Amino acid sequence: MSIDPPGFELPLRLFLGFRVLIDELHAELARQGHPHARPMHGFVMQAIGIEGTTAVELGRTLGVSKQAAGKTIETLERLGYVERARDPRDTRRKIVRLTPWGVDVLARSARIFDDLRARWAAVIGDERLRDLEADLRKVTPQDVFRLDVPGWFGA
Amino acid sequence: MSIDPPGFELPLRLFLGFRVLIDELHAELARQGHPHARPMHGFVMQAIGIEGTTAVELGRTLGVSKQAAGKTIETLERLGYVERARDPRDTRRKIVRLTPWGVDVLARSARIFDDLRARWAAVIGDERLRDLEADLRKVTPQDVFRLDVPGWFGA
DNA sequence: CTATTACCGACAACGACGTTGTCTATCTTA
DNA sequence: TAAGATAGACAACGTCGTTGTCGGTAATAG
Numbered sequence: 001m002s003i004d005p006p007g008f009e010l011p012l013r014l015f016l017g018f019r020v021l022i023d024e025l026h027a028e029l030a031r032q033g034h035p036h037a038r039p040m041h042g043f044v045m046q047a048i049g050i051e052g053t054t055a056v057e058l059g060r061t062l063g064v065s066k067q068a069a070g071k072t073i074e075t076l077e078r079l080g081y082v083e084r085a086r087d088p089r090d091t092r093r094k095i096v097r098l099t100p101w102g103v104d105v106l107a108r109s110a111r112i113f114d115d116l117r118a119r120w121a122a123v124i125g126d127e128r129l130r131d132l133e134a135d136l137r138k139v140t141p142q143d144v145f146r147l148d149v150p151g152w153f154g155a
Numbered sequence: 156m157s158i159d160p161p162g163f164e165l166p167l168r169l170f171l172g173f174r175v176l177i178d179e180l181h182a183e184l185a186r187q188g189h190p191h192a193r194p195m196h197g198f199v200m201q202a203i204g205i206e207g208t209t210a211v212e213l214g215r216t217l218g219v220s221k222q223a224a225g226k227t228i229e230t231l232e233r234l235g236y237v238e239r240a241r242d243p244r245d246t247r248r249k250i251v252r253l254t255p256w257g258v259d260v261l262a263r264s265a266r267i268f269d270d271l272r273a274r275w276a277a278v279i280g281d282e283r284l285r286d287l288e289a290d291l292r293k294v295t296p297q298d299v300f301r302l303d304v305p306g307w308f309g310a
Numbered sequence: 311c312t313a314t315t316a317c318c319g320a321c322a323a324c325g326a327c328g329t330t331g332t333c334t335a336t337c338t339t340a
Numbered sequence: 341t342a343a344g345a346t347a348g349a350c351a352a353c354g355t356c357g358t359t360g361t362c363g364g365t366a367a368t369a370g
Contacts, residue, residue, distance in 0.1 A: 006269065006272065007265060007266075007267075007268030007269035007270075007271065007272045008201075008264075008265065008268055009288065010176065010268070010271075010272055010275075010288060011172075011173050011176040011177060011180075011268065013288060013291035013292060013295055014169050014170075014172045014173040014176070014291065015169075015170070015173040016291070016295035016296060017166075017169045017291050017294060017295050018166050018169040018170040018173060020294065020295055020296070021165065021166040021169070022166060025166075046163075054318075054319090055318080055319065056317080056318065056319080064357075064358090065357075065358065065359080066318080066319080067319095067320090067321095067357085067358075067359085068356075068357055068358075070319075070320080071355095071356070071357085072356090090317095090318085090365075090366070091318095091364085091365060091366090092317070092318040092319070092364070092365045092366070093317095093318060093319085093365095094318080094319070109163075110162060110163065111162075112162075113162030113163055113165070113166065114162035115162075116162065116165075117162045117165055120165075120294050123293050123294055124290040124293055124294065128286060128290055129290070131283060131286065131287075132286075132287050132290055132291075133164065133165060133168060135279040135283055135284070135287055136168035136169065136171070136172050136287075137168060138278050138279055139172060139175065139275050139278055139279065140168055140171035140172050140175055141171060141175070209347070209348085210347075210348065211346080211347060211348080219328075219329090220328075220329065220330080221347080221348075222328085222329075222330085222348090222349090222350095223327075223328055223329075225348070225349080226326095226327070226328085227327090242347095245336075245337065245346095245347085246335085246336065246337090246347095247335065247336045247337070247346070247347040247348070248336095248346095248347060248348085249347080249348070
């Protein structure tokens with residue numbers, strides 16, 4: 001026997017739903033030639049955006065230190081997803097930009113997420129899925145990038 | 156401008172919903188005398204259960220190594236949430252049990268989660284919330300403990 | 311024009327938390 | 341009774357976050 005009230009289920013289901021989508025995304029990304037993409041990378045590359053950014057800026061966007069952002073950028077650079085170049089107008093800055101390979105991951109992710117969403121719609125119905133999204137929008141914050149994921153779950 | 160298809164929003168909203176609930180849970184737990192409880196602890200203590208368990212068993216339940224489970228148990232022990240005792244019938248085993256202090260966290264968590272759920276119901280409606288839970292149940296796995304959280308999000 | 315201040319990126323040291331590997335003690339089984 | 345399996349402790353290591361420090365460049369105040 002264990003303590004098991006109704007309120008415990010809601011956060012768990014939300015997390016499991018998230019996990020299912022992310023896991024299936026990355027299984028499919030691996031099949032499509034991106035076996036080294038990790039859940040974090042997608043968020044980071046979204047945060048980098050099309051215009052590019054710097055380590056300090058990225059750290060602020062993601063809510064981590066500039067050093068942590070720098071290390072993540074190094075990883076993405078090693079995987080070929082981003083590249084760095086000196087800013088000619090401010091030689092202190094190094095601008096991080098998505099490579100075509102990085103844009104490819106984002107584009108594929110977008111299509112895969114749309115497919116996964118369609119599969120959910122097929123299971124629970126299109127209207128119910130739209131309701132679900134609308135309801136979640138009402139109870140969650142608007143700022144989408146400050147996930148503060150790193151170490152947040154740690155013991 | 157950034158790549159921003161409809162499919163990207165669903166996983167994000169699910170995660171943010173989860174985050175909102177967990178963050179508010181721990182803010183309230185801190186107010187109620189449990190400032191050191193971390194998100195992971197609740198799941199682990201749920202996994203330990205009323206009858207208790209061992210490090211090896213716990214590791215299997217949570218999907219981590221027995222060493223990692225042992226370290227988590229040490230942390231919980233230091234916080235006074237669990238205690239260990241030798242199994243008289245198998246002196247190799249050390250049984251981990253919740254202390255009354257540990258049971259207290261779980262009981263308070265249960266009430267807080269119920270309150271948070273009620274607040275969601277007040278915002279989106281009770282029926283819509285029940286629909287949301289029912290729909291999520293349809294698209295998520297049944298095994299609830301294998302979160303495989305540790306390091307899963309890492310870059 | 312110059313001196314101070316602010317900012318960027320790199321490097322080092324550290325802590326938290328996961329992993330694998332090894333070891334001893336104990337239980338189980340052939 | 342001997343061999344194998346299992347529990348838990350200990351150590352070493354890797355990853356990823358943190359803070360602190362530093363040199364180089366930009367912006368700004370006097």
